[in-house]
Amino acid sequence: MLQVDLWKRVLIWATVVVGLLLAMPNAFYSRVETHNDAVKAIEAGFDTSENRDLAAGWPSYLPSGLVNLGLDLRGGAHLLAEVQVQDVYEARMESLWPEVRDLLRDARDEVGTIRLQPNAPLGELRIKISEPAGMNRAIELVRTLAQPVVSLTGAGSTDLEVRGEDDVLVITLSEAERQALDDRTMQQSLEIIRRRIDEVGTREPTIQRQGFDRILIQVPGIGSAAELKEIIGTTAQLTFQPVVSRTSDSSERPGVGNELVPALDQEGVYYILEQAPVVTGEDLTNAQPAFDQNGRPAVNFSFNPSGARRFGDYTAQNIGSPFAIVLDDEVISAPVIQAHIAGGSGIITGNFTVEESTQLAVLLRAGALPAELVFLEERTIGPELGQDSIDAGKIATMVAFVAVLVFMALSYGLFGLFANVALILNIALIFGLLSMIGATLTLPGIAGIVLTVGMAVDANVLVFERIREELRTARGPARAIELGYEKALSAIVDANITTFITAVILYVMGSGPVRGFAVTLGFGILTSVFTAIFVTRLLIVIWFERRRPKTIEV
Template identity: 35%
Template sequence: MKNKPFNLFLIVLVTAVSLWSLWPTWRDYSLSQQMDRFASAEDSLKFSISHRDEIENARRKSLKLGLDLKGGMHLVMEVDQVDLFEQKAWNKDARFHAIMAKVRQKAATSDAGVIDLLAAEFRKENIRLSRYFYDIRNSDREITGKLQKESEDALTRAREIIRNRIDQYGVAEPVITTQGTRRIIIELAGVSDENRVRNLLKGTAKLEFKLLREPEVLLRVLDKLNTSLASQGSVASPAAVPDTSGRAVPAAGTLLTAPPRTAAAARPLNDVLTVLQNGNVYVSEESREFVSRLFQRDDIKALVPQDSELLLAAKPDQLPDGRNYYSVFLVRKTAELTGGVITEAKASFSAEGAQPEVLMEMNSEGTAKWARITGANIGKRVAIVLDGAVYSAPVVQSKIPNGNSVINGIGSVDEAKDLEIVLKAGALPAPVRIMEERTVGPSLGADYIRAGMLSMMWGFIAVSVFMLLYYRTAGIAADMALVLNILVVLSVLAGFSASLSLPGIAGIVLTMGMAVDANVLINERIREELAEGKSIVSAVAAGYDKAFSSILDSHVTTLASAYLLYTFGIGPIQGFAVTLMIGTAASLFTAVVVTKEIFTFMISKNILTDKSFG
């Protein structure tokens, strides 16, 4: 028998490609081990920043573990259709807001469709939908049809934007499906920072550039609000008030501390705000939630100029008393520019290298508008608002003609990366809420990994020992083919960024049995040929020829079954089917091509003889 150059080349190529595909997995493991060896978190962070590209590249291309092995999160999220329909309405008045409030209340406690609830509430009030939606000439049936289409499009867009965010975050093989008309089911494997993922998924990413009103206007508005609150029965107290830690803080002209939590709701606004000599207004960290809810009240909004709104900073500043305070801003309600013009976002560090920030680039339309806005407002402040919170409000120093802008005031590198992700992925069409959340802990994942790896190891050892004992020297070829078979399966999973789950391990174990079964058929045919007195060369050739049809039939039927499982199955069943399909194809290759070339080599070196098959 002579070696076929093509077969040898094919075996070398498959082996090389498999090792190349698994190299990022090994590199990812090595880099993770290096990071774990650092004594401090600061050193580990510096290492991750300096090797950011290499770490991200290895992590992106490495073999990922599924939710059942690595642990992670299972979430059910719901698109806020009431908010979506409020955005689509026009000519909104108090009656419209009252109706939508009733719809929101009913939607929270009912499984009925939001559109059905909306239409029923309008019928109850004897108002046509066309008064607020689309054209006056449209019938209620036509409008509900259009709203249904808007709802379906919003769910689809939300799913794709969430998928883009998750892909950029680096979660392998996320499972993202829709349920009904407003819910999205998400499974994320290997997630450790749960709060970060929640914020990443919930954030609408509505980016706006808004002009700030003058400081004196802000102070007049706050004074007006305070007067109104005092007239409603709030208790004014210009004297020093104790903070939550019991310290006395002077009230007049310096930093005011939030009153105790039990009394916060009953005090006027000036008792929870701090006004500095430069006109900047702050609210203490303890009172932020109270003031935020206050600014959302309809009676408070009515006291603010119609073209303006009150917003709080996204991040606190530390003032001279050593405590955290959030800035209060009065901005123009109409945005000068929105995030739709952003084409690129990149997390970076400030010129001094101390603070993380996000650099943004705009398209041609945004560049032209940004140049006009900055040119017309030199010396004024422009607030960069994301999801209703002000990240920064820089003073425009000069006209910006190149369409670049920066978001600073960011607390950490991770937060900067998350902002980069949501800006790249785009804004959600409507807010989404987490309705259900389940977490698979890392200890459970570790148990699964240990059990899965042990099953693979013992399965491989049992099969290998059996082949060596039963077929002696000929069993070596089967064992070598088995190693390559497992290598190919894992490399294909890694190469296509698929994840290895517990059902996937079951598929690999089953694949090992199939691979050995094919070798058993071949070896038994060779034994029969040797029993008839043929030479080892003739017996091997005849054995492969006679066993080929049986091997092909069994592998084709297994592939067909695995394909049907993948097509009609979900979740774990699909994971099993994928590894089974890959393993079956690899088994056919190793059984028919690899072992034959090994036998040919062994015969040429007189390693394989008539006595080698037991």
Template identity: 40%
Template sequence: MRSAKVTYRLIILIIALVFGIVFSMPSFLQTQGGSKISLGLDLQGGLHMLLGVETHEAIDSKIKSIAGSINYYAKKEDVLIDKFKIRQDSVEFTLLDSDEAPKIDAALKEIVGLEIQKDGLKYTIMLTQEERAATVEYAIAQAVETIRNRLDQFGLAEPTVARQGEDKILVELPGIKTQEDEQRARDLIAKAAHLQLMAVDDKRQDQANTMSAVQAESYGDIIYPDAKNEQFKYVVKNIPVLDGSMLTDAKVAFSQQNNQPIINFSLNSEGARIFGDFTGANVGKRLAIVLDGKVYSAPVINERIGGGSGQISGGFSVEEAHDVAIALRSGALLAPVKVLEKRSVGPSLGAESIQKSMTALAGAAMFIVVFMMIYYGMSGVFANIALVANIIILVAVMALFGATLTLPGMAGIVLTIGMAVDANVIINERIREFLREGANLKTSVKKGYENAMSAIVDANITTLITVIALYAYGTGPVKGFAVTMSIGILISMLTAILGTHGFFDLFTDKIERSGNTRLWFGYRRDK
């Protein structure tokens, strides 16, 4: 009586194949819904930029932050200081009472990386060389992470943001096709998003348009333009009340007065405490909200503001408010970045790359399919079915993980096709060896898989180790190649070893009855 054995191997292959078909269709058909593979810069075009990081600004920012901490501590502890000045790479001040020196000394010891010079009651605070180097290194690493976070929130699919050399950052943005999208992306990348709350110097505000920057510095002030009208200036104290490092969230809202977009921001506990103390001690005075060196508003403080929240209103459009909120949420750039190199990759290049890659993919697949059928007979057909399943499941897995397909990634898929049938070639040759030795069909199939297993596993593990190293130490296109190769290797283990073995389980009885080894294995055994 004829019987078909549907084993767990075949069931697993069928389940995997159904999974692959369901989740790969959005990518193959390019439907609106569902997870799809994103195309990289080299396939769909986009924007390539090389950015330089102005690391000296990070040092200046660190110095100003230290100055703010010292100033806040002095006021909180009623320590009288005079001639408080921020130089290019140092903070200077003079104590008015020598009895207060232990308090200041104790506070300065809490700040890591300071070089303190004392001349009587005059203090000069600088960063140590080690702290300067650490600040620069952190600024570059933070710029990479901040830009990546901004672009992720902007909605771009799989942007590439990677450090290059000492102080450069590579940015690749697939899918940027219009001039407007390019400009928005560039503005978002370059926006420092440096938020500061600064006290307005009301005594000298009427001199804002006549005072020079040098004069303002001599008073401990700095002059900033109004964000809406740069002809109008503000004179503010150069030591910030607090800055964006204490910001925890920023969201777009709409003003109840005029329904214009505004940005609501929240501060951490330290920022909320400083904000509350300052507003409570300065009722009736003005507080300027400064973003990237421009004053967006300077409201009068009517009462103590607790809760650690505030708002920025500056005549934003909805898109501008959205982008500023993204920049604030993702963090300020400690060091500004500038575009050193920019080029647009046209979609025509991507279309040509896709066409050539698909031709190579189809050519390799057809050659392998025909070869396997002619040389191995029905065993080759099983291998071809496993190969198709491998490609479909590979696309499905990449789509689920939101992977980006690049030209090297497509090369990885082409290589995966060859590797996917390599295991079946080894298995079929082992089966042929046992048939030549006179073993029966069941024994030949069983021993063929058992003997081939160690060679297949060893080869795949060594290849997998290599592609993991490529992913760990490579960048951009190299990672794309490594991703497709690693997924393809793991899937080939499922389809080649389990899948084809499941087919043999199903047809073993039929193969034995026919005795036609030429049809099933491409090898004619003498009877």
């Protein structure tokens, strides 16, 4: 008997209505996008009358999810950056030197006096000792600083290799530690770049590792590649270092374990600082733009518990001494410690503009890049090129859509019209699913939708051809329709499962545009099977119940 239970009808129509509601915001794209931006701004603390007016431009009780437009549709910036992972080796050895120095000084009776040799190869510490007979003792002591390598490939290895060359103690990073450092540096760079870009509110950026030491960055909707480089290209290495002295001689030798750093706002002024910082930007938990007591732009900051403890201990022991705040190898401030700072918070002052203080706060909140980025490739894709792509995609989709609609109507008559209604709903459901998960639509994604338009009617063609065959056996129309759906179901499921598996493989193994194609293809398969098996059948059943035809023409 040709019938569909009431609960099934309710569930089918409810699914269709929900899909249409989710897809609806895309028909009012600019309006909904403005509403979403205003809501985010209000949530971030910018609760102005202008933002409230913009937020009221779209009803809050309606869905507001949109299909994000990719770089090739919206325009934006494309960068390919190379991470200078060697910088991390140098920083690691610099941070190790104070520990080695203190350890060998305690054993001065055996190793004699020590002196750090300058211009050592990258990733090496070379220390000259005055008592070569104590070399074995020095090696034994320094090896106590070695730690197990934290990586799957370096299991059982230590991070340091120590050897002696006559009267020179040589400390290097092990190969396993270098590989682990490279991997951690790349992962940290990816995460920090992602956080910095997220801070400025861009939509669905593509940030992924390419090869050994390169990162691909694509950000739709941003003005230019230069603007993107300003956001992510600054290392923002913040340190708080003890001041040894101040000088105006740029050629003065700072001494072993110290460094000469220029002042940011005072030309010709240099500070000699201890290389080992008390705390670094990694200990920061928050940074916000603010104003100092004189109304000048500044940045408030606060440390995590361990950083706050070290900062508090140092300020308690060094009241009256200057203390340098160093950003990217420039002293931006060197205040004198007036009292014990126990709260783990403070303020960075300088000759900032409001924009500079805001940008500095963004960089500090996102964290410091562990190594310098060298940009190998940069492109700015204008929105007019993206609009051309959208227009071309629209034309391709409409041509395919109209051709399929006409073919189905001419080939199957009234039943073809039912399939056309289901096809229209199918496209809406695809956009509803894409909006629900916040997916990004690219040109390959549009190709996936166009392909889905052609594939969506396959299931209906199988069903209708099967109904034709059943009608030739002199069965009644109701029985022919019922058997047509029953016998075509296995072929429909088999064909779509294999295509869906292909889409899953493309998504898992591919990247960027390939994934965009796989997402729209996979969603298109799900929605086309749903509309063909359930929606089209329900439309036919409703029509049949009302007309009760003695014969049908397919």
